[in-house]
Each structure stands twice: as C-alpha cells, then as structure tokens.
Amino acid sequence: MADITVERPATGVDVGPLRERVRGGVIAAADEGYNEARVVHNGMFDKHPLAVLRAEQVADVIAGVNFARDNGLDLSIRAGAHSAPGFGTNDGGLVIDMSPMHGVRVDPKAKTARVEGGATWGDLNHASHAFGLAVTGGIISTTGVAGLTLGGGIGYLDRGLGLSLDNLISADVVTADGKFVTASERENEDLFWGLRGGGGNFGVVTSLEFRLHDVGTVFAGPIFYNIEDASALLHMYSEFIRTAPEQFGGFPAFQIAPPLPFIPENRHGDTLALAVVHWAGPLDEAEKVLKPFHDVAPIVADGSGPLPYPALNGAFDALYPKGIRAYWKSAFAKELPDAAIAAHVEHGSKVPEVSATMHLYPINGACHRVGPTDTAFAYRDANFSMVILAAWQDPTKDAERIQWVRDYYQALTPYSEPGGYINFMQDDDYGKIEDNYRQNYDRLVQVKRTYDPGNLFHVNQNIKP
Numbered sequence: 001m002a003d004i005t006v007e008r009p010a011t012g013v014d015v016g017p018l019r020e021r022v023r024g025g026v027i028a029a030a031d032e033g034y035n036e037a038r039v040v041h042n043g044m045f046d047k048h049p050l051a052v053l054r055a056e057q058v059a060d061v062i063a064g065v066n067f068a069r070d071n072g073l074d075l076s077i078r079a080g081a082h083s084a085p086g087f088g089t090n091d092g093g094l095v096i097d098m099s100p101m102h103g104v105r106v107d108p109k110a111k112t113a114r115v116e117g118g119a120t121w122g123d124l125n126h127a128s129h130a131f132g133l134a135v136t137g138g139i140i141s142t143t144g145v146a147g148l149t150l151g152g153g154i155g156y157l158d159r160g161l162g163l164s165l166d167n168l169i170s171a172d173v174v175t176a177d178g179k180f181v182t183a184s185e186r187e188n189e190d191l192f193w194g195l196r197g198g199g200g201n202f203g204v205v206t207s208l209e210f211r212l213h214d215v216g217t218v219f220a221g222p223i224f225y226n227i228e229d230a231s232a233l234l235h236m237y238s239e240f241i242r243t244a245p246e247q248f249g250g251f252p253a254f255q256i257a258p259p260l261p262f263i264p265e266n267r268h269g270d271t272l273a274l275a276v277v278h279w280a281g282p283l284d285e286a287e288k289v290l291k292p293f294h295d296v297a298p299i300v301a302d303g304s305g306p307l308p309y310p311a312l313n314g315a316f317d318a319l320y321p322k323g324i325r326a327y328w329k330s331a332f333a334k335e336l337p338d339a340a341i342a343a344h345v346e347h348g349s350k351v352p353e354v355s356a357t358m359h360l361y362p363i364n365g366a367c368h369r370v371g372p373t374d375t376a377f378a379y380r381d382a383n384f385s386m387v388i389l390a391a392w393q394d395p396t397k398d399a400e401r402i403q404w405v406r407d408y409y410q411a412l413t414p415y416s417e418p419g420g421y422i423n424f425m426q427d428d429d430y431g432k433i434e435d436n437y438r439q440n441y442d443r444l445v446q447v448k449r450t451y452d453p454g455n456l457f458h459v460n461q462n463i464k465p
C-alpha cells in the first residue's frame with residue numbers, strides 16, 4: 001500500500017498518560033510504524049486513529065479500555081484485522097491491537113486449548129496439530145480466532161463439530177468499566193451467551209478456552225469443473241449435503257483458475273466452477289465419500305489429496321494478502337431451489353477476478369443440534385451460508401467489483417433468509433442487524449445494557465443498548 005502523508009488527528013487527546021500505563025507500544029501519528037499499525041486487511045479502509053495500542057498483557061487492555069472511555073474516544077478492537085467493514089481501525093480514536101497476545105496453550109489430556117485474544121487460526125492450528133487436535137475455524141490462516149469465533153465460526157469442520165463458538169468453554173473479558181471477568185456456562189452466563197454470536201459488542205476478549213477434537217490429516221482441496229457444468233455441480237451438491245456424513249465439510253464455488261501447478265496451463269485464467277472438498281473422517285473412506293464429486297461432470301483439475309489440517313488452513317492465504325481491497329455480501333439460505341441455482345450460475349459465471357468468488361458453506365449437521373436461542377447465533381435452521389466476495393488490487397475497479405457483488409446478491413435475495421452471518425456483513429449492512437439476530441436480538445440488547453450501557457464498544461455490527 002502506498003505511504004500516505006499523515007496529519008495528527010485533531011482530537012486533542014494526549015496519549016502520554018496511556019504510554020505510562022502500558023508495557024505494549026502506543027503508536028501515534030508522529031511515531032515510527034504508524035502507517036503499518038493503522039491499516040487493516042481490507043485496503044478500502046484508509047483511516048487515521050489517534051493511536052494504536054499493541055497490547056501485550058491483560059493489564060494493557062484494561063488501561064486501553066479505561067483510556068478510551070475516559071477520553072470519549074472511538075475504540076476499535078482488532079485481532080486478525082480481517083473485518084471486511086474495517087472495524088479494526090478508525091479516525092481519531094484508539095485501536096487496541098491484540099495481535100501481540102497470540103499465545104496458545106494446549107492441554108492434550110483434556111483436549112482443550114487456551115488461546116489469547118489476538119491469535120490467528122494459523123497460531124491455534126499449528127499448536128493443536130502437534131497433538132492431532134483441532135477445532136472448527138475459518139478457511140484462511142490469517143483470520144483472527146477471536147473475531148471469527150465471537151460472530152460464529154464457519155469452516156470445514158462445522159458439520160461435524162459445530163460452529164467455532166459451539167466449542168467455546170469460557171472467555172476472559174475486559175468489560176467497558178475496565179473490569180476483568182470470566183464468562184462460561186457457570187459464571188456470567190448472560191455474557192457467555194452474548195459472546196457466542198454477538199461479536200465484539202460486550203468487551204475485549206483477552207483469552208478463549210476451546211474444546212478440541214481429533215483431527216490430524218484430512219483429505220481436501222479444490223476440484224475444478226468447466227463452467228458449463230456448474231449447474232450439475234450445484235444440483236448434485238444441494239442433494240448430497242443433506243445427508244452427507246458429517247465429517248464432510250466442503251463447499252461449491254466459482255473462480256477464475258489461478259496459475260497453480262495442478263491446473264493445466266491452457267486453463268489458467270478460465271472461469272471455472274469448483275468444489276472445495278474436505279473429508280475429516282478415515283482417509284480410506286475418502287474416495288467413496290467424494291465419489292459424487294468425481295461422477296458429476298468431467299474434472300478439469302483435481303487439487304485434492306491428503307494433507308495436514310493446518311496446511312489446508314493456509315492453502316488459500318495467498319489469494320487474500322493484507323491490503324487487498326474487498327467487498328462482500330452474505331445471506332443464509334435453507335434450500336437451493338432450481339431458480340437459485342440458475343441465479344448462481346448466471347452471476348458466478350461473471351466472477352471478475354482470481355480473488356473474487358462465491359462460497360456456499362454448509363451449516364447443517366452439528367450446527368443444527370444447538371438450539372436457536374442457546375447461543376446468540378440465531379440461524380440454526382439454515383443449511384447454507386453464502387458469501388459473495390470480490391477482492392481486487394486496482395482502486396479504479398472499486399465500483400465495478402462492488403456492482404458485481406450487489407447484482408449477484410440481489411439475484412439470490414428471493415431464495416435467501418432475511419438475515420445473514422454477522423461476520424460476513426459489510427459496512428452498508430447495519431440495517432440487517434436485527435434480521436441477523438432474529439429472536440435473539442432483544443436478549444442481546446439486555447446483555448449490552450448490563451455490560452456496555454454507554455456503548456463504548458460500538459465500532460462493530462453494533463447492538464445498541
């Protein structure tokens with residue numbers, strides 16, 4: 001990203017007292033490293049906070065929360081910095097960057113992990129894989145564990161193990177009054193309920209405790225098809241996924257073929273349909289389970305095979321480097337009728353960039369075994385979570401890329417639920433918050449009133465107290 005001349009934001013707040021109270025760095029506009037510290041993953045958000053606090057300890061987080069509250073500053077909380085609406089930065093306020101706190105302690109006997117609030121999925125998967133263990137996480141290794149889990153946590157393992165948040169045992173939180181509390185099924189139960197889906201609305205999560213499961217080597221990867229076979233693939237998938245064994249967790253997509261070695265060179269740059277398959281069951285059963293993906297249509301390129309789970313988690317990282325511009329839209333769906341498939345084929349065929357795609361994640365199986373009011377995540381009856389994502393480098397393409405996403409999303413609206421996944425919302429989706437939370441919205445407001453009545457934590461998909 002080009003270096004941008006920075007002027008000191010005109011909030012008039014002196015960050016000196018904050019520097020004295022913390023061990024982590026406080027990076028203000030005049031400090032070296034400010035331009036790296038202020039940016040987030042999505043290059044569309046070029047903001048200039050008053051300062052970025054790189055928290056090293058819970059004590060730093062407490063100091064940062066108190067400082068932001070007492071000075072009336074906007075406060076962004078950042079873990080992996082992947083928020084598509086750029087919530088991890090702001091103009092003139094404070095950012096608490098949790099990324100220095102990325103430690104993971106695995107208890108292999110109890111099959112649990114304690115993960116600090118700034119860790120990424122790469123950090124957690126690396127640590128737990130040493131013991132042949134994993135938990136549902138996202139499909140990219142650089143996404144933050146905290147941000148992803150607090151909104152839900154959709155990934156390859158969710159049909160078998162539930163969402164990431166379904167595996168949360170407890171969380172340590174610094175609340176708006178600067179107090180440190182633990183939330184679990186046994187203490188601060190209302191906060192624990194709200195954290196599991198309510199995003200960053202209730203405080204700064206300094207650590208998360210997860211249940212882990214036996215997941216080591218999986219059989220996974222992308223299988224590419226001619227675009228003419230996209231309809232057959234989607235029809236097959238919509239039936240297959242209803243009853244597929246729960247260790248299957250893949251999804252269909254559209255993509256321009258990247259120049260990968262397993263794709264024939266003469267197909268690089270072609271628009272293709274694909275299925276990212278994932279089988280976490282016994283490896284000798286993979287061939288049988290994945291047979292429908294081999295039978296449905298001629299295969300252009302097959303990149304699937306056995307690989308360690310963390311390798312799969314990092315496989316697509318290069319498509320989404322830090323600073324890439326991004327815009328997305330998302331909705332849940334219960335069914336995939338013929339007309340919805342036709343709309344997918346029409347708009348998916350126009351996918352404009354290698355880093356643009358549509359993913360249709362399955363969220364049935366274990367995700368449905370948790371009740372719709374048991375956690376704040378409201379859509380336990382949806383079978384699919386669709387995300388239409390454009391990511392691109394050239395700022396002159398902004399309008400065109402955004403339009404492709406909007407047109408695609410619009411075409412699917414008749415077949416979608418009113419709400420979508422909170423973690424796939426864009427900055428123009430604030431109007432959907434009540435729909436996203438449905439029956440759980442009122443209780444979330446109650447929890448917000450208890451833990452953050454002044455709405456200090458408002459740089460997020462905000463639940464107003």
Ligand SMILES: Cc1cc2nc3c(=O)[nH]c(=O)nc-3n(C[C@H](O)[C@H](O)[C@H](O)COP(=O)(O)OP(=O)(O)OC[C@H]3O[C@@H](n4cnc5c(N)ncnc54)[C@H](O)[C@@H]3O)c2cc1C
Pocket residue numbers: 041077078079080081082083084087088098117118137138139140142143144145146147148149150151152153154155199200201203204205206320423424459460
């Ligand atoms: C390339 C890419 C791939 C993705 N893949 C998936 C996927 O496979 N599955 C999926 O479910 N989602 C996925 N997402 C969406 C992702 O879940 C959200 O963007 C999520 O908010 C990112 O979390 P983060 O910590 O990286 O982001 P950040 O921008 O750091 O945080 C996002 C928000 O989460 C809250 N937050 C973060 N850390 C804390 C904390 N320690 N305490 C309190 N609140 C906190 C804050 O409100 C913050 O604004 C993906 C996003 C991207 C950009």
